[in-house]
Structure formats: structure tokens, C-alpha cells
Amino acid sequence: MKLQLEMAGGLRTIELERGEDPHQYRATVDGLEVAVEAHLLRPGVLSLIIDNRAYRAVLEDHAEEPTVHLGGQRHTYRIADPRSLKGRRAHAQGSDGPRPIKASMPGRVVRVLAQRGDTVEANQGVVVIEAMKMQNELKSPKAGVVAEVRVVAGGTVAAGDVLAVVE
Structure with missing residues (x-):
């Protein structure tokens, strides 16, 4: 799966590929490979191990913009999935x-x-x-x-x- 993630004013290209274990992923972020282990603790809460560092990611589902709390900080983000009709519609609206x-x-x-x-x-x-x-x-x-x-x-x-x- 290939996505574009806009976060903190930057645009990143992310490719995710599931590993042999159902919780293991190979991620490529702007061409740099990263090992990721992800466990769903409950809906909207993930336990992540990224390059041997542990993180807890909490999604805000009631926020106006998609938001995640990660590493004690709050981040808004946008994901552009070329297969997503919603993403294509949002992109078509532009900033007029x-x-x-x-x-x-x-x-x-x-x-x-x-x-x-x-x-x-x-x-x-x-x-x-x-x-x-x-x-x-x-x-x-x-x-x-x-x-x-x-x-x-x-x-x-x-x-x-x-x-x-x-x-």
C-alpha cells in the first residue's frame, strides 16, 4: 500500500507491506526502510514499536481534522490514498x-x-x-x-x- 502523509507542513511518501507475522510491517518512508510492529490495544489506540522504540498512538475520532497523539504531542495529518474517492474529492476542492x-x-x-x-x-x-x-x-x-x-x-x-x- 502506498500513501502520501501530510503532517507538520511536510509531505511524506509511505509504503507499507505486511511482514510474515500479522503484527510486523516493512515501511518505507521517503525511501528509508523502517521496521514496524503494531498492536491494536482497543479501537483508536495502537502500541507501536518503530526501530526498537515503543510508542503509543491514540487517534482522536471526534476532531475536525484527523489527529493522533504520539510521543506526548498532538499531530494533525492528512492521508492521500490514490485509491480513495474521499481523498480525490478533497484534493479536487483545492484551497479556494x-x-x-x-x-x-x-x-x-x-x-x-x-x-x-x-x-x-x-x-x-x-x-x-x-x-x-x-x-x-x-x-x-x-x-x-x-x-x-x-x-x-x-x-x-x-x-x-x-x-x-x-x-
Whole structure:
């Protein structure tokens, strides 16, 4: 299986091949081979051993964007699977028109990094919220201009609230 993973502003090409053991995989990340062992602990929670280092990956299924907690950090990601109709539709939409930045969970606004009228790059931080004792930087979904900022530092937000809009 060959996928493209967009994470932290970078695009990676990943090829996965199942090994002899049902939990073993051979992964190639941007041409570099990596040994992976994966065990499903419960739905949405994986135990991973990658090059002899142990990780616990927890998927957020209620988040606006696909999100994984890995190594004590929260990462949003996008997967492009050439066989996926959903992926082809998302790619076809492009980045035209206004795009909202939404809170993935309830929390408190710690910092507002961009103001109305600021020019931002794709994946540039716009708002930082604190939820479950973790700070999460919410990023611009595209390059453009911040059209609206609907929050202030110190305010609270609910899951799904629009925090800012980038045009």
C-alpha cells in the first residue's frame, strides 16, 4: 500500500507491506526502510514499536481534522490514498474560498498568533488552545489572509467552534 502523509507542513511518501507475522510491517518512508510492529490495544489506540522504540498512538475520532497523539504531542495529518474517492474529492476542492479554523475539543484560548488582515502561510499557527493540560496550536489550512478572528486570549471554546477564517 502506498500513501502520501501530510503532517507538520511536510509531505511524506509511505509504503507499507505486511511482514510474515500479522503484527510486523516493512515501511518505507521517503525511501528509508523502517521496521514496524503494531498492536491494536482497543479501537483508536495502537502500541507501536518503530526501530526498537515503543510508542503509543491514540487517534482522536471526534476532531475536525484527523489527529493522533504520539510521543506526548498532538499531530494533525492528512492521508492521500490514490485509491480513495474521499481523498480525490478533497484534493479536487483545492484551497479556494474561505476556510474555517475550528476547535477540535473544548478548551481555553492561550494565544492568538494572527490578527485580522494578517497574511499567513499554509500550516502557520493562528490560535493556541489549551485542552486536557496540553497546548494545541491550530494552523491555517491554506495560504491566505486572516479574514476573521472570533476569539480572544483567555476565552473558552467548545468543540467545533470556528476560531478564525482564512481567505
